[in-house]
Amino acid sequence: MAAPFPGRASLRAAIATYVQAGIDTATITGLATFFPHPPKITPEGDFVVASEDPGNSMGTVVYLYLGPVKHKRLGTGGPTSGIKAALYPVTFICFTRSASDKSQDCGAANDAFIDSMRAYIEANRTADSAGVVWQWGEGEAFGQEDIEEDFTMPRLLRGKMGLTQVWGTLTVKAWQQYYA
Numbered sequence: 001m002a003a004p005f006p007g008r009a010s011l012r013a014a015i016a017t018y019v020q021a022g023i024d025t026a027t028i029t030g031l032a033t034f035f036p037h038p039p040k041i042t043p044e045g046d047f048v049v050a051s052e053d054p055g056n057s058m059g060t061v062v063y064l065y066l067g068p069v070k071h072k073r074l075g076t077g078g079p080t081s082g083i084k085a086a087l088y089p090v091t092f093i094c095f096t097r098s099a100s101d102k103s104q105d106c107g108a109a110n111d112a113f114i115d116s117m118r119a120y121i122e123a124n125r126t127a128d129s130a131g132v133v134w135q136w137g138e139g140e141a142f143g144q145e146d147i148e149e150d151f152t153m154p155r156l157l158r159g160k161m162g163l164t165q166v167w168g169t170l171t172v173k174a175w176q177q178y179y180a
Helices: 007-024 103-122
Strands: 031-035 060-066 070-076 082-098 147-151 164-179
Touching: 007 031, 007 060, 007 082, 007 103, 007 164, 031 103, 060 103, 082 103, 103 147, 103 164
Parallel strands: 031 060
Antiparallel strands: 060 082, 070 082, 082 164, 147 164
16 A cells, blocks of 8 residues: 655645754754744744844744645556655745844844755755655755745835845755655
C-alpha cells in the first residue's frame, strides 16, 4: 500500500514549527513573529523582538505563503505504485520595522534578518520535519536557483510617526516525496 501524500497542511505545519524554533532560540536575527497564515490585523506589538526594548527598536514579522504546487513522477514501481514528488514555492512575506531615527538602521536590520533567515533554511535541508519536507533550499534541479530574495528600500510609514519599514519576500523551493 502506498504511503499517503503528506500535503499542504503538513508542509505548512512542519515549516512553521521549524521557523518558530528559530525565534525561540534567537537564531533568526530580528524575527519577532511568524504567522503560518496571515491574520486580518497585525498589531504593532507583534513587531517587537522578545529581547528588545519596545520603545527603541522593532523587528520583523513574517507571513507564510505556499504558491502553486507542481506534482511529478520520479520513478515507476509497477501498475499501482511509484515515487512522486510535489514541489512548493514557499514564500516568506516579510515586514521589518524600525523606530530608529535613521532609515539606514532599518535597512541594516533587514539585511541581518535576511542573512540569518537564509542561513537558518540552509542549515537543515529537511527543516527538522521527520520526513514531511524531503528537502528545501536546494532548488528545483542541480544548478538552479535555491532561494530568491526580493526586498524594497526602507521607507517611512505614513501615519506611523518615526517608523521605517522594509517589505519583501524570501522564496525557497520545498519538496515532498511520496508513493503513488
